Every structure is written in C-alpha cells, then in structure tokens.
Amino acid sequence: MSQLSMYGIDGVEFMKAYLNGFDYTIDDITVNGDTAEAQITLTCKSYTGYQKALEEAVTKITENPDELAGMSNEDINKKIGEIVTGSLDNVELKPTEPITITYTKVNDVWEPASSTSGDISAALMTN
Structure with a gap:
C-alpha cells in the first residue's frame, strides 16, 4: 500500500473503497471437541x-x-x-468460493488457525 503514495493514492482510502460493500455469510459450523471448522463465503468487489x-x-x-x-x-x-x-468505482460485488476456517478452543476461547489471514486474503484476491 505504501507504494501507492507515489501515485497520490492513500492506501487506507484505497482499501476502504475496495472493501465497500464487503459482507460475509457463515455457511456451516462443525464442532468436534476442542476444534471447530466454520465454512464462510465472503462478498466483496471482484478482484478479477x-x-x-x-x-x-x-x-x-x-x-x-x-x-x-x-x-x-x-x-x-x-x-x-x-x-x-x-477503476474501483464500478466493480461488481461478487461472492468468493467458500473457505474453511479452523478454530481451536484454548482456555475456553476459540482461536482461529494461524493460516486464517492468508486464507481470507487468498479468497479476496482470487475473487
């Protein structure tokens, strides 16, 4: 994002515009003891x-x-x-392919797997 500044683009404002209209649905949750999986679908501006x-x-x-x-x-x-x-102005909102996020219960708190950020980023960038 910092590289965008040479073009007069505020990275935060760019991301706000890109994520305008962002939404998600939780499609399914499966719990098995201290592990769980949540299948979600994101809706955002189509990166493609x-x-x-x-x-x-x-x-x-x-x-x-x-x-x-x-x-x-x-x-x-x-x-x-x-x-x-x-170019962001008229980009359509489009659902991503569903992604699965794995959670582990630690001290009565559900914590997402360390790969979650990467999984979400990949879904947004391949949409």
Whole structure:
C-alpha cells in the first residue's frame, strides 16, 4: 500500500473503497471437541473485475499518447493514481468460493488457525 503514495493514492482510502460493500455469510459450523471448522463465503468487489477495469482504463489512456506527451512525471503519476482509484468505482460485488476456517478452543476461547489471514486474503484476491 505504501507504494501507492507515489501515485497520490492513500492506501487506507484505497482499501476502504475496495472493501465497500464487503459482507460475509457463515455457511456451516462443525464442532468436534476442542476444534471447530466454520465454512464462510465472503462478498466483496471482484478482484478479477478490478483487474479488468484497470486494464481497460490503461488501454484507453495508452491509445491516446498525445494526452501524456506534455505531462511531467508527477502529472503522469497523478493520472495513474486517478486510473487506479477510478477503476474501483464500478466493480461488481461478487461472492468468493467458500473457505474453511479452523478454530481451536484454548482456555475456553476459540482461536482461529494461524493460516486464517492468508486464507481470507487468498479468497479476496482470487475473487
């Protein structure tokens, strides 16, 4: 996210826009003693949809090189930032494939497996 700043993009604001409309459902829970599995489906902006919108925006601007010809590097970076953030605007919300999160009960507290963050990130980035 910090690399986005060179394009005039606030990483936190970018993620807020990307996660706008985020939701989830708990599809199933299975408990077996001190372990449990929760199957969930996330709903968020389609990452593949975002990539497609970004490609279309880049194609549009590169089809007209005269628009970039007289711009400074700073102005070009700002334009890139506008393209990146603008590409999020009309991306559809789409459910992910269901993911399973494993929990272990420790001292009467259910704790998610250490892989949970990676599993959720993978589901968001392949949506």
